[in-house]
Amino acid sequence: QKEVEQNSGPLSVPEGAIASLNCTYSDRGSQSFFWYRQYSGKSPELIMSIYSNGDKEDGRFTAQLNKASQYVSLLIRDSQPSDSATYLCAARLTGSGNTGKLIFGQGTTLQVKP
Amino acid sequence: DAGVTQSPTHLIKTRGQHVTLRCSPISGHKSVSWYQQVLGQGPQFIFQYYEKEERGRGNFPDRFSARQFPNYSSELNVNALLLGDSALYLCASSSTVYGETQYFGPGTRLLVL
Numbered sequence: 493q494k495e496v497e498q499n500s501g502p503l504s505v506p507e508g509a510i511a512s513l514n515c516t517y518s519d520r521g522s523q524s525f526f527w528y529r530q531y532s533g534k535s536p537e538l539i540m541s542i543y544s545n546g547d548k549e550d551g552r553f554t555a556q557l558n559k560a561s562q563y564v565s566l567l568i569r570d571s572q573p574s575d576s577a578t579y580l581c582a583a584r585l586t587g588s589g590n591t592g593k594l595i596f597g598q599g600t601t602l603q604v605k606p
Numbered sequence: 607d608a609g610v611t612q613s614p615t616h617l618i619k620t621r622g623q624h625v626t627l628r629c630s631p632i633s634g635h636k637s638v639s640w641y642q643q644v645l646g647q648g649p650q651f652i653f654q655y656y657e658k659e660e661r662g663r664g665n666f667p668d669r670f671s672a673r674q675f676p677n678y679s680s681e682l683n684v685n686a687l688l689l690g691d692s693a694l695y696l697c698a699s700s701s702t703v704y705g706e707t708q709y710f711g712p713g714t715r716l717l718v719l
Contacts (some may be wrong), residue, residue: 496648524706535696535710536649580648584704591662592639592704596648 495519496583498597507606511568515581515597520562524584527555527566530599531577539579540566571604578602608633610699610711618717619687627682627714629697637661637703638680640672641696643713649696655680656703684716692718 495518505511517525524543528536542548542555542564554567564583568575578599585595611630619625631638637656641649654662655674674680684691694715698708 526708528710535694535713538707538709541707582648584706591654592637592656592698592700592702592706592708593651593654593662593664594639594641594649594698594708595651596641598646598648 495585495595496581496597498579498581498600500598500600502601502603504603504605505571507571507573507604509571509604511571511575511602511604513566513568513579513581513600513602515564515566517562517564517583517585517595519583519585520559522559522562522583522585525555525557525564526582526584526594527553527564528580528582528596529575529577530580536580568602571602573604573606576602576604610697610709612695612697612711612714614714615712616715616717618719620719621687621689623687623718624683624685625687625716627684627695627697627716628679629682629699629711630679631697631699632709635699635701636678637700638674638678639698639700639708640680640682641698641710642666643694643696645693652682654703661703687718689718692716 581597582594639654640652643649651664653672
């Protein structure tokens, strides 16, 4: 079982809709979770971090964490064609010790159609 | 403030050669992590350096090595290049050893022929 799993997609949504991206992780003790956006040919860009159960909102983005279900999600409201990218979920696992080692999922490709 | 910088942006090497990739972190950040991203996959952790000491090593062969300098910039070295080393090499900068909030540089795209 992979430590961080995402559906590779593509996930296709119409412009203005809500896009829902999901991620599961295997290490129950994991504390820190991150969502990165990566445009084709570019490097990952940090969108949001979340550490506690519940929702965290930043503009059109909402990250949700459910540690009991080992589940992290990212909602994008009012999706725009410019949101079309690969979204990477990352976790800092408890086995990381005193390091900043992040484990990434394979990413979900989002396509927002005008 | 400038973000994370990496050089070179692109590199073409042949099998058996070695390569040195460079990274400068965000000003004030003391931690540099290196990741390898193969096409279609998420980044994989290679190394982390904090205050010039190695703090973490991923599951990569000894052909991969790195170091961090007093100004917190870092080099990643790969010896005896293999075709499978072709990837995007990413440097991430953070202010703490725990790597909370890591910011990535633009990456170095390495092609091994």
